[in-house]
Amino acid sequence: MPNNPPRRSRKYLIGIAVFIVLAVIASSLLSPAKKSEYLTSTVQRTDLENAVLATGVLQALKQVEVGAQVSGQLKSLKVVLGQTVKKGDWLAEIDPVISQNTLAQEQAKLDNLQAQKLAKEVRVKQAQLTWTRQQEMLAQDAAAKQDMESADAELRALRADAVSLEAQIRQQKLAVASAQQNLSYTRIVAPIDGDVVSISTLEGQTVVAAFQVPTLMKLADLSTMTVKAQVSEADVVRVKPGQPVYFTILGDPDKRYHGTLRAVQPSPEKINNAVFFNALFDVPNPDRTLRVDMTAQVAILLGEAKQALTVPLTALGERDKDGRQEVRVLKADQTVEKRKVRVGISNNFQAQVLEGLKEGDNVITGDASAVPERGETGDNGNSGRGKR
Incomplete structure (x- = not known):
């Protein structure tokens, strides 16, 4: 009789433990399976272009440094900076x-x-x-x-x-x-039509033309500008004369100036140990908006497509022997369908779909579980929650 109370307590605890285990098993069996979640993007139509990007500098197509062929004092200047002159106009006079x-x-x-x-x-x-x-x-x-x-x-x-x-x-x-x-x-005249873009010698200065021609001023015909675009050695193999090209300037980034690539200089330039080749093209400048030494953001077009079906590059799988790539499509019933697509031109973000998809399809670009939740850190796994 004295041992009955402890035995009852032990049975009571075992019963509670069994109940908890059964509750956990029932909960896992009855709760619905968690569905996979994906990052998707809709196939849509947009203008797509594949281009080599470069930074360029604007120069006048015709530019002449006007010098003195005789020595003496610069007696007078007949022009001012920015003045437009015609060929034969009197620019300056040496005594x-x-x-x-x-x-x-x-x-x-x-x-x-x-x-x-x-x-x-x-x-x-x-x-x-x-x-x-x-x-x-x-x-x-x-x-x-x-x-x-x-x-x-x-x-x-x-x-x-x-x-x-x-x-x-x-x-x-x-x-x-x-x-x-x-x-x-001693009477210096303009050799071309143009604008006075710089004056390097002032009235009263003495010029000496014994060993080299001293420069008095610089004339530039600003009606046509040349863009010298610096193309990296990694991209220059894809660039050749005749390709369409456009650029924008910092002061008006929404306006594009179009031209055709004229030449690619064979000798490179080294800038901070990086190798660049100068690609040249010309653009008209009737309103004189473009000026010497402006910076140009240049795009040399390798290919373009108007209103093409496009998908993000992250949606494309590996390429097979037929040149097609696998794409996963999330259907309306949340099932996943794998398709083989053929792509055309692409840039750093999107690719043109030639066949295998239609407008409005949702393609899978990644798994949502791979995206860190809000407040989580990406490297050390520590919680980003603040102290209470």
Whole structure:
């Protein structure tokens, strides 16, 4: 009799434990299975383009550095920065005094030689008459042969002097022409139609053109601009002349300027140990919106499709031997159907679907269970809940 109370307690505890186990089993059997959840995206139509992206710099198609070919002080500037000029317009003037004096000196030398020529012609004519007279007298035995020889030698010497003088005159005429040309160089005119985009020499400064041509200003024809786009070595193999291209500028990112790729320079440039090749194309600039040294965000089109069926790249599986890729489609009844699709062009985010899907299909791009819940950290697994 004394052992009955503990035995009853033990049976009571065992009964409770059995009840809990049965309740857990019943709960797991009766509760519905948790359905899989997916991340999906709807197949839709949109304009798609595959492009090589690059950063470029704008330059004028025609650009000329205007320099001085003679030394001297810049006497006056006839233009201001930003002014539009026509070919032949007067831009600047180098002090012409030195060039004028040099021309006067060379002209005086030429005048002196021409005067010597006149005097030489008179002496030649006189020697010719003497030679003729000596020849007639020698024929009549009225003069000695020695006198005839002297007259002949004198005539030949004078004629040789005249020929030498002619050569000196021709040479001096060239010197005069050079002096005249140098004088014309003091008046600097525009070699092209364009705008004055920079002025590097101011009035009163002295320019020296002894070893290289000093630059006074820069003219640029802004009616047509050239874009120099820097294409990486990884992308340049896909780029070639004739491809369509467009770019935007920082000041107006919504407007596209279109052109055609003209050339890809064969020699690369190194920027921070990265290799880039310059791709060139031209665009009209009638309203002068585009300016020198602007930055251009360039897209060189490798392919494009208008209103194409598109899916995210994350929805595409591996490619089989026929070139098709597997896509999982979530149907209306929440079942999953696997399909093989054929894709066309693609960019970094989307691909064109040529067959295998229709507009409105929901393709699976991932598993929702792989997405961290709100408040969870992605790396250490610690709860992101705050302290109570």
